[in-house]
Amino acid sequence: MTYNKLTEVHLDALREVSNVGMGHAATALSQMVGETIYLHVPQVTLTDIMNVPDLLGGPEQVVVGVTLQVRGDARGNILLVFPRESAEQLVCHLLGRCPHDDLFDEMGISTVKEVGNILASSYLGAMSSLLDLSLIPSIPALANDMAGAVIDFLLIELSEEGDQALMIETEFHGNSPDEKLIRGHFFLLPDPASLEVIIDAVGGLNDNT
Amino acid sequence: MTIRERVGISEYRIASSPQELVTYGLGSCLGVTIYDPESKRGGLAHTLLPKPRPGMDTSRKSKFVETAIRLMVEELVERGAALDCLEAKVFGGANMFESLQGEGGKSIGERNIDCARETLADLGIVITAEDVAGNFGRTLVFALATGKVTVKSVREGRKELEF
Numbered sequence A: 001m002t003y004n005k006l007t008e009v010h011l012d013a014l015r016e017v018s019n020v021g022m023g024h025a026a027t028a029l030s031q032m033v034g035e036t037i038y039l040h041v042p043q044v045t046l047t048d049i050m051n052v053p054d055l056l057g058g059p060e061q062v063v064v065g066v067t068l069q070v071r072g073d074a075r076g077n078i079l080l081v082f083p084r085e086s087a088e089q090l091v092c093h094l095l096g097r098c099p100h101d102d103l104f105d106e107m108g109i110s111t112v113k114e115v116g117n118i119l120a121s122s123y124l125g126a127m128s129s130l131l132d133l134s135l136i137p138s139i140p141a142l143a144n145d146m147a148g149a150v151i152d153f154l155l156i157e158l159s160e161e162g163d164q165a166l167m168i169e170t171e172f173h174g175n176s177p178d179e180k181l182i183r184g185h186f187f188l189l190p191d192p193a194s195l196e197v198i199i200d201a202v203g204g205l206n207d208n209t
Numbered sequence B: 001m002t003i004r005e006r007v008g009i010s011e012y013r014i015a016s017s018p019q020e021l022v023t024y025g026l027g028s029c030l031g032v033t034i035y036d037p038e039s040k041r042g043g044l045a046h047t048l049l050p051k052p053r054p055g056m057d058t059s060r061k062s063k064f065v066e067t068a069i070r071l072m073v074e075e076l077v078e079r080g081a082a083l084d085c086l087e088a089k090v091f092g093g094a095n096m097f098e099s100l101q102g103e104g105g106k107s108i109g110e111r112n113i114d115c116a117r118e119t120l121a122d123l124g125i126v127i128t129a130e131d132v133a134g135n136f137g138r139t140l141v142f143a144l145a146t147g148k149v150t151v152k153s154v155r156e157g158r159k160e161l162e163f
Helices: A008-033 A049-055 A084-095 A106-131 A147-159 A192-208 B065-078 B108-123
Strands: A043-048 A062-072 A076-083 A135-137 A141-146 A164-173 A183-190 B004-006 B011-016 B020-026 B030-036 B041-047 B087-092 B126-132 B138-143 B149-152
Touching (some): A008 A084, A008 A164, A008 A183, A008 A192, A043 A049, A049 A164, A084 A106, A106 A135, A106 A192, A147 A164, A147 B020, B011 B020, B030 B138, B087 B108
Parallel strands (some): B087 B126
Antiparallel strands (some): A164 A183, B011 B041, B020 B138, B030 B041, B030 B087, B138 B149
């Protein structure tokens, strides 16, 4: 299945499934940081790979990206993008101390990776049981750099198949009153070859209801 | 005022002095400039993959290192550049995530770099500067007036460099 064959109904289904997954992920993050995490309505965007960096806030914005591959019945990539200040905030919050100069020392990196791991696992866990598919996250990898550079390996992977990217995206943020918001974007980028598996599973879901 | 034109991912552009070509946030992607010092005209490509493999969608030739270089060279020669005067510079091809090293082999960044070197050697074009590999992103500003390329990075301890 290629991206071009996706109908509005398919996109709606993907949005809904992602909403459920993200709900679980937000709950996990809330428990971790001890504050409510709010979610925006998920967006499903089918776009030229050329536009992806701009959708992430611009190719030169400095971000911390955590990426995990999805393996199992369907394949794809998960990407978690935090603006640099948010990642710092998250690390301070979770470690109970702020690293002085170099935020991304071993502990900082480990902490952000673990957040990615927990979010991805709860997201995929919810999606797995909803769709009756086996979806397993890989070990997380982290990069702290310009958004364009952090994500281009994903675009490279997608460009082997075509020139388009399907992004299922949710923006989330905390509610701390002191301006230091934790915010970030969660992306699922399914491989074109795996779309059919997901759409089929969603179809099965609709039949039962 | 200098006109600055942006080159997006999987694109290439040709421009001439006093224009500037800019491309943002190269990670594993490869940026290649070809410059003709005579006419002060040149091209910048932001490529993703080395070369088309059988069965690959090749409708957008400029996303491949090999075809983007050949297209830029063709266009410059068509506009009057002498092939043996052209100078090339190669940037990017980083490996942003240490753990995503290609399975038992070269990373995509390295394969892109190799492909650029091979293609340019094949065309007989000299590489006059390279700033490749590493694990950080690069933004390129290519000034057609001088042929110089400014490389910006946000990595600490690395300043703006000119090639």
